[in-house]
Amino acid sequence: MISHKIVPNISVDCVVFGFDFEKLNVLLVERELKDEKNGKILISDHTLAGYHIFEDEDLDSAASRILKGLTGLDNIFLEQFGAYGQLDRVSAPKDKVWFEHINKGFADRVVTVGYLALIDNTKVTLRLKDRNVSWFPVARVSEMEMAFDHKFLFYEALQALQRKVKVEPIAFELLPDYFTLSQLQKLYEALLGTSFDKRNFRKKVAQMHYVIPLKKKQQGVAHKPAQYYLFSREVYEKTRKGRISFII
Amino acid sequence: MISHKIVPNISVDCVVFGFDFEKLNVLLVERELKDEKNGKILISDHTLAGYHIFEDEDLDSAASRILKGLTGLDNIFLEQFGAYGQLDRVSAPKDKVWFEHINKGFADRVVTVGYLALIDNTKVTLRLKDRNVSWFPVARVSEMEMAFDHKFLFYEALQALQRKVKVEPIAFELLPDYFTLSQLQKLYEALLGTSFDKRNFRKKVAQMHYVIPLKKKQQGVAHKPAQYYLFSREVYEKTRKGRISFII
């Protein structure tokens, strides 16, 4: 493995969302630093997955690299949600301690580019164990201790997600290739914090010709088995309309 | 005036849109460099309004500063549309010449944060004359010579604008405080490259309770005078709904 030179004042942070068919979760990294002499814990909190960019890679590649390292997956849905350059971004005392400790090209002034990542939980759950990374319910983030301005970045990402989900079919990135309509409905409810009428929701989905029923049904469930559906990006691209819709 | 230290590898570029009641325009800076000896023109093209950020300012401030210098206006609508860090962003031979010439902290590797700015033409037209800055119709940008990757950035901004205009009432930033419904319609048509039926457009506006008729009418026009309207952000904030609307 080649060792890359990092760009000290530019970094990328990824807010990785996942859906477990019940609620929305976010992938966070545990950060812990102990005093070398007495073993006392100096820092214990959580951070987003992020790192400085390398001299020889662009922003998107840096984000992909970080996600690959974390989840083992390529081809994850990734989209910028903003760039952040406030002067006090990394100025908390404990953050300075941290940077002195890892001593890897820290600059006072860091601009970070935030990436929103959506991943299909069913494809990664295995590979997280061996790292200090795990899923946390989005609803619990408010109570958590987080490093730097990462709590702020998280909420920025969440807002961006909620905005985009209303306008683009990106929610499907959070589901497996096959899903039931109830799963889709629960996902939208989790994303937007609302609830929908089942019949009306399905009527709406019926208009989305890119959500296509399969011949497969659920198996081994203790109730009437649900039909599986598929999201077709091709059909979506071919049939999308654009409306002005910011009314009222 | 204090001289600030710049951050050599981070810059901000502003894509400034304006509307002249006929078409959409963009503010571009003429860039010209002549050979010192023979006066031959080495470079002649256009750039977006942009510059490196200073050590002691954040990204939004840098963008505001640049716009203030260009237009004399504060409080311009400003929103990020993306961060760009491709390795070849500034690598064209003429761009290297340019950077050697101005010799101000050029780094091979520059990340630029793109800002979309919307301005009310009626408030600035005067102050542009004394600088090498002017309005160009958006439709003509495709044929223009532009520096760096600024043509690409321009189209990124235009796409972001077209996306946002459908979902948020930001078009009003391009109009004066008082406007007629025909002006509003022409603006949307210019923004989206479509045309609307007059009666249906007005029916739609009638549902937007935040577009409020005034008692004033147009004066001195050689036809039936139009009523003026006003955009109220307060009413908008209080009455907005959020729908899922990416259907078909």
Added chain:
DNA sequence: TACACATTGTGTAATATGTACACGAACCTT
């Protein structure tokens, strides 16, 4: 083997929104 349990899948009526389409009214100019 039949009953309980859990979740799926479906229809209708009332209201609201979207779309296609044409002409008289108000003001200025000559």
Added chain:
DNA sequence: AAGGTTCGTGTACATATTACACAATGTGTA
């Protein structure tokens, strides 16, 4: 007074939104 120009308006039809309840299908278990 007549001509030019843009403003402002209504109706009929199709589509979309909302509110609301119950039978069908599979598993588990008594």
